[in-house]
Amino acid sequence: MSLLEVSRLKTYFYTRRGIVRAVDDVSLNLERGEALGLVGESGCGKSTFGLSILRLVPPPGRIIGGKIIFDGENLLDKSEKEMRKIRGKRISMIFQDPMTSLNPVMKIKDHLIELIKTHEPDTSVNEALERASKLLRELGIPPERMNDYPHQLSGGMRQRVMIALALILNPDLVIADEPTTALDTIVQAQILELLKSLRDEYKMSLILITHDLSIVAELTDKIAIMYAGKIVEIADTLSFYEEPLHPYSEGLLRSIPSIELSHQQLKSIPGWPPDLINPPSGCRFHPRCPYAKPICAKEEPPLVKMGEKRIVYCFRWG
């Protein structure tokens, strides 16, 4: 049985301008210990998807349909109190901006103790401190820095602290929402390296939400490409890079700058991301798609299975 089975999840935002279909009919599976990269451009609903799993979609957003089966239980049936026990303990999240995701008035150790105490009230403070310092050392932060306030740490260190917070209770699933976007390239590489080694060590499942395909290649087993609130392709990482099936994936891969092709111009995908209040009919990518056929504008593209693990939603293959 999969650790996480999301089926037909719909999260809509009821704004004054209209209904924003941020996550529209998304289905995904994630096995234990597997790492999934959820890739898409800004505003395609990938962060909302991550927050939906934790049931933390901010108003006016609401999850209006579907199922999120986590370890055999539907998270959408849980009470708020039960969810609170799952957040941080079994599913945890790493946020995009480490500069603002730590409470400025709490010391680093207070963050960690607070978290341990919330979920395991029987732990003594000393025990919690010991666990915290052990993990921090592993993450490359000298334990004496635990007495510092967040503003005394650099961005990379803060992100390590965030990772420590996400990992200290040994969760089954970690959702990392653009964990390296706010960091510079060198720190980015360090953090990725760290996440990679931690993933191997702790055997946790990982959902890596990002717009950066080059990060995903390093870290994940499986890639899901999201476009305008819908999944357009799911593939294992290797075959995805060898042969992207969906025209959007193809466009994404082609728009990565590469050293060998430095003399060429970057190929961008023409057009703009669609407005999620009034998405295009049929396949949402058809106005920008080089292979568009008349049917693409009329009907939703079918789910096409290619081989064992690959799924693509496109008329080209169906």
Next chain:
Amino acid sequence: MNAKPDDRKPLNYFKGAILQSFSKLGFLSSLKGGVEGYMMITGISILIFFLAIAVLAPYISPYDPNAMVGDPFLPPNPKHIMGTNQLGQDVFSRFVWGSRTSLLVAGLSTVIAFIIGVPLGLISGFIGGKLDRTLSMIMDAIYAFPGLILAIAVATMLGPGVLNVAISLAVVYAPTYFRVIRNQTLSVREQLYVEAAKALGAGRMTIMGYYIFPNVIPSVVVISSLCIADAILTAAGLSFIGVGISPEIPDWGYDVSNGQRFLTYRAWWIITFPGLGILLTVIGFSLLGESLDEILNPKLRER
């Protein structure tokens, strides 16, 4: 920055907040360089001076403030350095004891206003929705009244007495705390660290107590020192009108109101010294408040 391990009290978080603002803004350098450093030092000195007088009143005052200790209307002289009033009471002794009343009333009213305004503002801002709307409307309605008139109304209703005056002042100032805290809470609750805390399973009370409260409280420090200054004036106003503290308790406001009748006899000393007392305390608190404002809230500087 090297506090003892394992002290997870909100007080420490508050300390954290202050320390953070200090280190962010280069507190020490601003003390040396800017005007606000001098403002703060002056304000604190004035306040310490009056606080010392108030605390040491029994030792400083040469006479019983309510006893007739000399001829009436004596101008300042070596025996009565601030003269005597129309009843032959020593003005200096009344000045010294009066500082107690003023500071007590102002302090008490601030504490009560804080206790009412801050939790309500926190809850209102955090929970939002209908509760927030209702509370905000009530508080705005109170806020719309001119402060002194509202205080007179409440004080008349409650009758004289130190506590009653403090309560009537608290009614006037609670909405200020409420509004400041509510608005700050609204902005802090959208911060990523609050969301991160939620994502790590923190409950509502934890979020309010450890994540929001310590982050909104620095602005209250500023507000309260400004409100205290205002409260001293209003309290004096209440005593002046005669709905404040009963005459047997020495009070600057009452003395000023009482002494103005004798200004025509050129007995300037009866009202000048208590009036000076009010003026200086208010200036002291205002200086402290404004300088704290400058140091803690750089965003408010452009006001």
